[in-house]
Amino acid sequence: MNILIGTVVLFALAAWVWQRLETGDRRQQAYQGVLRMIRTNLPRLMVALISAGLFAELLPQEIVKAYLGDTSGFKGVALGMALGIVTPGGAFVSFALAAGAMQAGATAPAMIAYLTSWGLFAFTKVITEELAFLGPHFLMKRILISLPIPLLAGSAALIIF
Amino acid sequence: MSDVPSPKPQPLGRQKTFDSSFLILLAIALCAALAVAYLKGPMRVIEITVNYLGFLAVLSPKILCGFFIAASVPILIPRETLVKWIGQDSGARGLWVATLAGGLVPGGPMMIFPLAASFKVAGASTATVISFVTAWSLLGVNRTVIWEMSFLHIDFVLVRVLLCLPFPVLAGWLAARVLR
Numbered sequence: 001m002n003i004l005i006g007t008v009v010l011f012a013l014a015a016w017v018w019q020r021l022e023t024g025d026r027r028q029q030a031y032q033g034v035l036r037m038i039r040t041n042l043p044r045l046m047v048a049l050i051s052a053g054l055f056a057e058l059l060p061q062e063i064v065k066a067y068l069g070d071t072s073g074f075k076g077v078a079l080g081m082a083l084g085i086v087t088p089g090g091a092f093v094s095f096a097l098a099a100g101a102m103q104a105g106a107t108a109p110a111m112i113a114y115l116t117s118w119g120l121f122a123f124t125k126v127i128t129e130e131l132a133f134l135g136p137h138f139l140m141k142r143i144l145i146s147l148p149i150p151l152l153a154g155s156a157a158l159i160i161f
Numbered sequence: 162m163s164d165v166p167s168p169k170p171q172p173l174g175r176q177k178t179f180d181s182s183f184l185i186l187l188a189i190a191l192c193a194a195l196a197v198a199y200l201k202g203p204m205r206v207i208e209i210t211v212n213y214l215g216f217l218a219v220l221s222p223k224i225l226c227g228f229f230i231a232a233s234v235p236i237l238i239p240r241e242t243l244v245k246w247i248g249q250d251s252g253a254r255g256l257w258v259a260t261l262a263g264g265l266v267p268g269g270p271m272m273i274f275p276l277a278a279s280f281k282v283a284g285a286s287t288a289t290v291i292s293f294v295t296a297w298s299l300l301g302v303n304r305t306v307i308w309e310m311s312f313l314h315i316d317f318v319l320v321r322v323l324l325c326l327p328f329p330v331l332a333g334w335l336a337a338r339v340l341r
Contacts, residue, residue: 014229018233029236047183058196119298120295129271133277142336145332149299153321161320
């Protein structure tokens with residue numbers, strides 16, 4: 001169902017973009033871009049998806065339940081934040097892990113903190129790309145300012161759920 | 162590992178197929194496969210591989226749409242235009258524009274961070290760039306629709322997105338006030 005909604009939204013967006021491209025020449029250019037993306041990303045997608053599945057399989061159920069489960073509260077949120085930092089980048093390893101953890105009993109607030117922190121601070125992305133392109137000064141400022149976000153989002157989720 | 166040079170204008174950045182990050186990914190995958198094989202038997206590894214490749218096939222229309230949109234954005238909105246918008250407008254409105262751009266511009270870190278760097282060069286304040294990077298990190302539409310919604314419940318995703326909505330502008334605002 002989820003996949004369906006997302007697909008419809010994306011198809012509509014793609015159709016709109018296709019229309020906005022207007023000329024055949026510009027559409028051709030976009031198709032070339034798609035081919036390039038397939039070439040660079042498909043092997044990556046395959047390996048990353050499979051490893052996401054393998055990682056989800058390796059999640060230890062009892063530990064997940066004990067530390068991120070219903071009784072974990074704010075501690076679960078804080079732990080989720082810490083785990084987000086150490087999860088490597090790549091668009092979906094974290095999502096697969098969060099889905100696996102929730103199946104194993106992790107709470108939604110802990111996983112919101114996890115995904116938020118992964119998006120903001122995943123160390124592989126921060127160290128390899130952000131540091132290289134934006135420099136240590138910017139990085140420090142951004143991290144200092146963003147530091148409370150996973151805890152705030154997770155705590156707000158604790159109130160909602 | 163030679164990459165055929167293309168005369169076409171490049172999207173916001175480019176990446177080779179087999180670079181070091183891919184090798185790291187491959188090594189991680191192999192370790193995970195060995196661990197699963199050891200704990201649950203090699204058959205389980207094959208089962209998971211087949212399952213997730215099937216999942217990839219199910220997702221492929223979404224992924225292709227995402228690629229198409231990502232490939233079209235640089236054609237529709239030339240990089241220079243985007244840089245001009247965000248580079249010149251560093252007031253409070255700039256934070257909103259940067260947040261919107263960060264949420265909408267598709268692409269991974271190899272595209273986003275060079276783009277953010279060019280905003281800085283064009284004169285954008287640190288606060289604006291912080292809003293942009295934060296918005297991309299928390300609200301990137303492409304990633305949310307293609308990946309997050311494929312793995313997680315829509316209610317969960319919506320709550321997460323709603324909770325994160327104020328942070329990019331807030332972070333930029335805070336940056337403008339606290340840091341100079």
